[in-house]
Amino acid sequence: xxxxxxxxxxxxxxxxxxxxxxxxxxxxxxxxxxxxxxxxxxxxxxxxxxxxxxxxxxxxxxxxxxxxxxxxxxxxxxxxxxxxxxxxxxxxxxxxxxxxxxxxxxxxxxxxxxxxxxxxxxxxxxxxxxxxxxxxxxxxxxxxxxxxxxxxxxxxxxxxxxxxxxxxxxxxxxxxxxxxxxxxxxxxxxxxxxxxxxxxxxxxxxxxxxxxxxxxxxxxxxxxxxxxxxxxxxxxxxxxxxxxxxxxxxxxxxxxxxxxxxxxxxxxxxxxxxxxxxxxxxxxxxxxxxxxxxxxxxxxxxxxxxxxxxxxxxxxxxxxxxxxxxxxxxxxxxxxxxxxxxxxxx
Amino acid sequence: xxxxxxxxxxxxxxxxxxxxxxxxxxxxxxxxxxxxxxxxxxxxxxxxxxxxxxxxxxxxxxxxxxxxxxxxxxxxxxxxxxxxxxxxxxxxxxxxxxxxxxxxxxxxxxxxxxxxxxxxxxxxxxxxxxxxxxxxxxxxxxxxxxxxxxxxxxxxxxxxxxxxxxxxxxxxxxxxxxxxxxxxxxxxxxxxxxxxxxxxxxxxxxxxxxxxxxxxxxxxxxxxxxxxxxxxxxxxxxxxxxxxxxxxxxxxxxxxxxxxxxxxxxxxxxxxxxxxxxxxxxxxxxxxxxxxxxxxxxxxxxxxxxxxxxxxxxxxxxxxxxxxxxxxxxxxxxxxxxxxxxxxxx
DNA sequence: ATTTTTCATGGGAACGGTCCCAATATTTTG
DNA sequence: CAAAATATTGGGACCGTTCCCATGAAAAAT
Numbered sequence: 001x002x003x004x005x006x007x008x009x010x011x012x013x014x015x016x017x018x019x020x021x022x023x024x025x026x027x028x029x030x031x032x033x034x035x036x037x038x039x040x041x042x043x044x045x046x047x048x049x050x051x052x053x054x055x056x057x058x059x060x061x062x063x064x065x066x067x068x069x070x071x072x073x074x075x076x077x078x079x080x081x082x083x084x085x086x087x088x089x090x091x092x093x094x095x096x097x098x099x100x101x102x103x104x105x106x107x108x109x110x111x112x113x114x115x116x117x118x119x120x121x122x123x124x125x126x127x128x129x130x131x132x133x134x135x136x137x138x139x140x141x142x143x144x145x146x147x148x149x150x151x152x153x154x155x156x157x158x159x160x161x162x163x164x165x166x167x168x169x170x171x172x173x174x175x176x177x178x179x180x181x182x183x184x185x186x187x188x189x190x191x192x193x194x195x196x197x198x199x200x201x202x203x204x205x206x207x208x209x210x211x212x213x214x215x216x217x218x219x220x221x222x223x224x225x226x227x228x229x230x231x232x233x234x235x236x237x238x239x240x241x242x243x244x245x246x247x248x249x250x251x252x253x254x255x256x257x258x259x260x261x262x263x264x265x266x267x268x269x270x271x272x273x274x275x276x277x278x279x280x281x282x283x284x285x286x287x288x289x290x291x292x293x294x295x296x297x298x299x300x301x302x303x304x305x306x307x308x309x310x311x312x313x314x315x316x317x318x319x320x321x322x323x324x325x326x327x328x329x330x331x332x333x334x335x336x337x338x339x340x341x342x343x344x345x346x
Numbered sequence: 347x348x349x350x351x352x353x354x355x356x357x358x359x360x361x362x363x364x365x366x367x368x369x370x371x372x373x374x375x376x377x378x379x380x381x382x383x384x385x386x387x388x389x390x391x392x393x394x395x396x397x398x399x400x401x402x403x404x405x406x407x408x409x410x411x412x413x414x415x416x417x418x419x420x421x422x423x424x425x426x427x428x429x430x431x432x433x434x435x436x437x438x439x440x441x442x443x444x445x446x447x448x449x450x451x452x453x454x455x456x457x458x459x460x461x462x463x464x465x466x467x468x469x470x471x472x473x474x475x476x477x478x479x480x481x482x483x484x485x486x487x488x489x490x491x492x493x494x495x496x497x498x499x500x501x502x503x504x505x506x507x508x509x510x511x512x513x514x515x516x517x518x519x520x521x522x523x524x525x526x527x528x529x530x531x532x533x534x535x536x537x538x539x540x541x542x543x544x545x546x547x548x549x550x551x552x553x554x555x556x557x558x559x560x561x562x563x564x565x566x567x568x569x570x571x572x573x574x575x576x577x578x579x580x581x582x583x584x585x586x587x588x589x590x591x592x593x594x595x596x597x598x599x600x601x602x603x604x605x606x607x608x609x610x611x612x613x614x615x616x617x618x619x620x621x622x623x624x625x626x627x628x629x630x631x632x633x634x635x636x637x638x639x640x641x642x643x644x645x646x647x648x649x650x651x652x653x654x655x656x657x658x659x660x661x662x663x664x665x666x667x668x669x670x671x672x673x674x675x676x677x678x679x680x681x682x683x684x685x686x687x688x689x690x691x692x
Numbered sequence: 693a694t695t696t697t698t699c700a701t702g703g704g705a706a707c708g709g710t711c712c713c714a715a716t717a718t719t720t721t722g
Numbered sequence: 723c724a725a726a727a728t729a730t731t732g733g734g735a736c737c738g739t740t741c742c743c744a745t746g747a748a749a750a751a752t
Contacts, residue, residue: 003407004490005465007708018732023710031730048485053463054409055708058400059737061349074426074628079419083448095460098444102429114441117399118411118464119351139394144350256632282420286602288634353738364702369740377700401738405707 006047014047015039026051057119065095066309067115071103071128071152075253076282077298078126081150084302085124092310094121103225105130112136116143122309126151129191129225141321146312150305155195158321160312162305162329166196169294169333170203173276174248176292178211180341182246182274186219186237188230188258190250197222197250200278204248219244230257238265238273246274246341252281255291259340274341290338297331304329352393360393361385372397403465411441412655413461417449417474417498421599422628423644424472427496430648431470438656440467449571451476458482462489468655472497475537475571487667492658496651501541504667506658508651508675512542515640515679516549519622520594522638524557526687528592528620532565532583534576534604536596543568543596546624550594565590576603584611584619592620592687598627601637605686620687636684643677650675 012019024032025040057063068085070078089096099111108128149161177185187204190197223229249255255277269289280295358365370378371386403409414431416424435442445457454474480500495507523531533550536543551561569575595601601623615635626641
């Protein structure tokens with residue numbers, strides 16, 4: 001079946017010249033007569049010629065397209081990182097293809113294979129909460145496709161990445177809770193498999209230690225980041241003989257779901273329990289009371305990840321991270337204090 | 347430069363058979379000896395063969411990939427539509443490539459050309475608020491690439507689409523405001539260029555008319571969907587000699603931004619002014635007070651759009667919408683009543 | 693055992709573009 | 723004006739896969 005797309009051969013035939021000349025005219029090669037170039041350009045325009053990127057990528061082994069893989073995008077975190085990535089990549093002449101994993105490991109592997117089968121030049125990744133096996137990532141590396149990770153970075157892999165100081169940020173967040181007089185601080189942690197989840201928990205533990213508050217394992221629960229579990233675990237915390245007077249949540253959706261439970265139980269925030277989230281999701285500023293949280297520079301994270309990927313792509317000699325240390329960029333966070341930790345009228 | 351990817355020719359050479367046979371073995375063609383097939387499959391696995399979709403799409407004129415173009419994804423509306431699309435498309439064996447326009451017409455045109463240059467088989471679209479020219483859409487149609495629109499559907503084009511009854515939903519929302527005793531109902535409308543914006547406004551007008559409330563043009567402002575403008579226009583409404591006692595906002599982000607203004611001015615919601623949004627964004631249930639809004643079945647919208655696109659793709663004879671009416675699917679909305687229109691304790 | 697049928701494999705064109713090299717046209721130079 | 727240099731064009735290989743057609747091998751039928 002003949003395609004409806006115009007090809008350079010169609011143009012060449014109409015003008016009675018060779019497809020080589022048409023190709024040269026269209027790609028701006030210097031050695032084409034002005035007269036010829038003009039004719040080609042005009043005909044291409046009227047015939048609505050649309051270059052075939054498949055053919056091009058196929059024959060050139062480079063597609064000028066990069067992929068970005070995110071675990072989910074129902075919070076504003078990943079979308080705004082993506083916008084940052086697109087900014088930089090489009091300015092550099094690259095196309096960006098977005099893949100969304102729905103927090104499913106299988107989808108992640110499938111999407112990786114999809115991107116590789118389309119021969120993207122590089123990939124920016126934040127893996128799912130289920131990911132324990134990293135073969136699909138090393139596969140990309142073996143294929144010479146550079147990866148840059150952000151947010152969720154596997155520590156089993158030596159890869160370029162963009163992160164924030166999760167440990168330090170968590171430490172500060174918990175210190176803030178201590179500074180407003182809280183002592184029984186609970187922590188709803190993420191899955192242990194996520195490095196940033198472990199780091200945030202360690203920040204929590206060390207902040208308590210610094211202020212001579214004994215670490216109480218009963219006040220820490222790791223969970224799978226599903227809203228239902230937040231409800232169960234939060235109820236559990238509130239039903240303790242002596243319930244916590246503060247909560248440090250692994251992220252904003254967790255904190256917000258926890259707030260619902262607290263409010264449903266008729267307790268007051270922050271009077272009875274102060275709450276801190278993480279990432280400064282758009283909704284953190286909208287909930288009542290406003291949620292204190294750790295702001296991450298999401299757009300900047302995306303832009304940096306893109307810059308680092310460009311560096312990999314433009315490297316004359318491919319970086320071999322089996323022998324040298326992969327670069328890492330750490331961006332600053334900022335604790336945003338809202339009413340969930342400091343009552344407006346006090 | 348030799349690519350690092352394994353090809354079927356590499357496999358063929360190793361096994362001393364022809365690439366045709368390898369191809370047949372890999373694609374599950376019946377006429378291959380079991381013994382041969384097994385050998386090929388094994389070697390393909392150990393050599394980590396990854397089919398080259400560029401070559402395939404290039405030679406077959408079909409990529410089994412569809413695109414989805416959304417104007418933005420900072421609200422939860424478009425992401426959850428996308429998830430619905432992915433559900434259906436992946437089950438049908440299609441890949442989904444996501445493009446995000448940042449509400450920019452230029453980006454929309456660029457993304458359309460990108461998708462066409464990658465020869466996607468079909469595209470699901472919701473256009474930007476800036477889009478006035480639809481040539482890039484008709485171009486796709488001329489190329490035989492079926493389009494299905496949702497949410498923002500240009501009425502200049504006869505295309506398959508998935509919508510909700512914006513008129514009726516708006517009508518009900520405004521009737522609800524009237525039912526709780528409001529008479530001075532303001533409307534922050536979207537750009538006139540958006541069909542659903544016009545429909546919602548008409549619903550607003552007709553609901554007033556039905557209840558014998560004179561239509562007051564001073565209480566209606568069309569705006570460009572930027573947060574800054576909401577602030578200006580909302581302040582304007584509140585500064586009127588007799589300020590409105592209710593607001594019907596074109597969408598939830600508008601409503602929420604308006605709530606901020608109202609609260610900043612020290613007015614009470616819903617006591618002084620009741621507010622209704624549109625789309626039931628995740629944040630509508632989080633803000634204080636909870637925002638009454640029109641829920642759209644976002645996942646279902648995505649799934650339906652995908653189903654309709656599959657129908658186009660599987661049609662033995664391509665549907666020619668220059669001669670016949672394009673199908674449309676209308677899905678139900680539901681008014682979700684929260685505290686922004688009905689005080690909890692009354 | 694020979695012919696026919698079926699099964700399994702190989703060979704090569706096609707897809708659309710780029711790019712190298714050769715061929716021709718044009719201009720410059722001696 | 724011929725020779726050399728340069729500008730412009732054409733020809734064809736190449737990229738990886740599928741698929742059609744031809745060929746060879748094995749199995750079935752006579």
